[in-house]
Amino acid sequence: MPRKPRSIKEEMDRLTAELRERGSTWIEVAEEYRRRYRLNARQAFREAHRLTQERVVEQWRELWPSEPFSVRKLGSWEAWPGLTGNEPPVAGLNRLARIYGCRACDLVDGEDHTGSDQNANVPRRRDIPTTPGKLTLTFSDIQDILPTQPLPGPTSPGEPRDREFEQLVHAFTDWATQMNRRDVLALIGAAATSAYVSPLLDRLDAEESQRLRMAITDPNRVDDATIAHIQAILRHSMRQEDVLGPQATVATVLAQQNLVLSLLSAGVSAHMRGRVLSLLADIHRCTGWMLFNLNDFRGADYYYAQARDAAHQADDDAMCGMVLANWSQLATWRGDPRLGVEHALGALAWGRRAGSKMLTAYACDVGARAYAAVVRRSAKAERRKDHSRCFRSVDQAERELHGADEGDPGARLVPFYGQGQYLSTKTGCLLDTGDPARALEVAGAATAGIDPTFVRNVAYIRLKTAQAHLDLRDIDxxxxxxxxxxxxxxxxxxxxxxxSVVETREKLSPWNRTRSVAALDERLYTARLIA
Structure with a gap:
């Protein structure tokens, strides 16, 4: 017989562990806390997770470093609707919901007036079809729509692919039971096609395809033309990613990664090994970039480390600089701008060593973003220094960009970077350092200067422009x-x-009842960005 808990804390620890072991959801665990300990919803979810208020604040700051939060504010939200509490805004509830793994509405102790609805307790008429409580999406439903092509890359005889495939499908089935059947089948069909079909050889003619197959069979046949073919596919995949997003291209890039790794493991000639390693570094870098845009920051961090190692082995200064610049952006985005500065300084050094003004400009660009984020976190005495460093980096990026010529050795790695993208970064720095009026002026030129085929870059300057208008209280x-x-x-x-779109929308919560915000929500709902 288990001993009696010595304290409320030990009792709660044991309760959460037991309920989670039985398979209870966080909502169910929190409901038990509310019932047993008479807590409100916000207190119950925090205690269910066995988090202190300090730990919740730490997680908040890790996820949203630009959004100030404190133990005092969290305490006032938890105390509401008591006399000492303050009503939490919807944006704050959305963020707490993400930390607690629930819905924002689960954190509100609202009143239930469904009893006043005359139809609430009346059986439905026969002419109104009832919605089944659970969809019967079967294994065969999903299996029928999956493509029949084998997975790309070599398969060892003992590899348990059939079992992994079945586990994957059953996982999809469990996830899909609460969704619309038609939409689920379409979604899984598209996802499965992306995972199975790799257009690695689609754009090569017969002679080029034969050259690649011969290289795979005999790695000593790898030559400049073989490398150029794979590089062309990689560049095409990255351009597709710029337009369509990472889901459309990540499988292709991973297939190329498997190909190049197989060539290296089989043994390429000594005089080609450096070029193949440089190609592998670029593939790892592109994979990291795509995972970054898939919000898989740990995966991106792993691949950037792999890319840096391969670039060092290849003695490729330009690739080292580009990898560190991308890595700097990841670190800053994740809320660690000091690490972002460190990577940016490394990128700057390697870009200069490579003799590339384009890479030097881009290193200064990502460094400026990191310094701007540092400004937000700096003590008052340090902010002026960091502000100066930020805009010195901005100015240096412009000088290097304008000084680059057509034969710049790093230009192929930064096809997206030009005057428009530089101005977009300057807009962000002005916003981060508290000058929305000036940011709005620069944003107009940035929008006009960015190549429209880089769809995500255009979208982000639109978001920065929206933030500038919001800071100036021009809600429409x-x-x-x-x-x-x-x-x-x-x-x-x-x-x-x-x-990013949804988080910017959350900042408009104080104006939820205005016509412009209501119309915006209709657009976001149509775009399936909000429910």
Missing amino acids: QACEELGEAARLAERNTSPRLAR
Whole structure:
């Protein structure tokens, strides 16, 4: 017989562990806390997770470093509707819901007036079909729509693919039971096609395809033309990703990664090994970039580390600089701008060593973003220094960009970077350092200067413009720009972009009842960005 808990804390620890072991959801665990300990919803969810208020604040700051939050504010939200509490805004509830793994409405102790609805307790008429409580989406339903092509890449005889496939399908089935049947089948069909079909050889003619097959059979046959073919496919995949988002291209890039790894493991000639390693570094870098846009930040971090190692082995200075610049952007986005500065300085050093003004400009660009984020977190005494460093980096990026010539050795790695993208970064820095009026002026030139085929980049300058209007309390224009960003998010389906759109919308919560925000919500709902 288990001993009696010595304290309420130990009792709660044991309760959460037991309920989760039985398979209870966080909503069910919190409901038991509310019943047993007479807590309100916000207190119950925090205690269910066995989190202190300090730990919740830490998680908030990790996820949203630009949004100030404190133990005192959380405590006032938890105390509401008591006399000492403050009503939490919808945006705050949405963020707490993400931390607690629930819905925002689960965190509100609202009144239930469904009893006043005359139809609430009346059986439905026969001419109104009832919605089944659970869909019967079967294994065969999904299996029938999956493509029949084998997975790309070599398969060892003992590899348990059939079992993994069955587990994957059953996982999809469990997830899909609460969704519309037709939409689920279409979604899984598209996802399965992306995972199975790799257009690695689609754009090669017969002679080029034969060359690649011979290289795979005998790695000593790898030559400059073989490398150029794979590079061309990689460049094409990245351009597709710029337009459509990472879901459309990540399978192709992973297939190329498997191909290049197989060539290296089989042994390429000594004089080609450096070029193949440089190609592998670029593939790892592109994979990291796509995972970044899929919001898989840990995966992106792993692949950037792999890319850096391969670039060092290849003695490729330009690739080292580009990898570190991408890595800097990831670190800053994840809320670690000091690491972002560190990576940016490394990128700057390697870009200069490579003799590339384009890579030097881009390193200064990502460094400026990192310094701008540092400004938000700095003590008052340090902010002026970090502000100066930020805009010195901005100015240096412009000088290097204008000094680059057509033969720049790093230009192929930054086809997206030009005057428009530089101005977009400057807009963000002005916003982060508290100058929305100036940011709005620069944003107009940035929007006009960005190549429209880089859809996500255009969407992000629209989001920055919306933020500038919001800071200036021009809500109608903020909604217009945010709606345009949402339209672009339908074309480039990057989850990172979609999240950015939704998080910007949450900042409009104080104006939820205005016509412009209501119209914006209709656009976001149509774009399937909000429920």
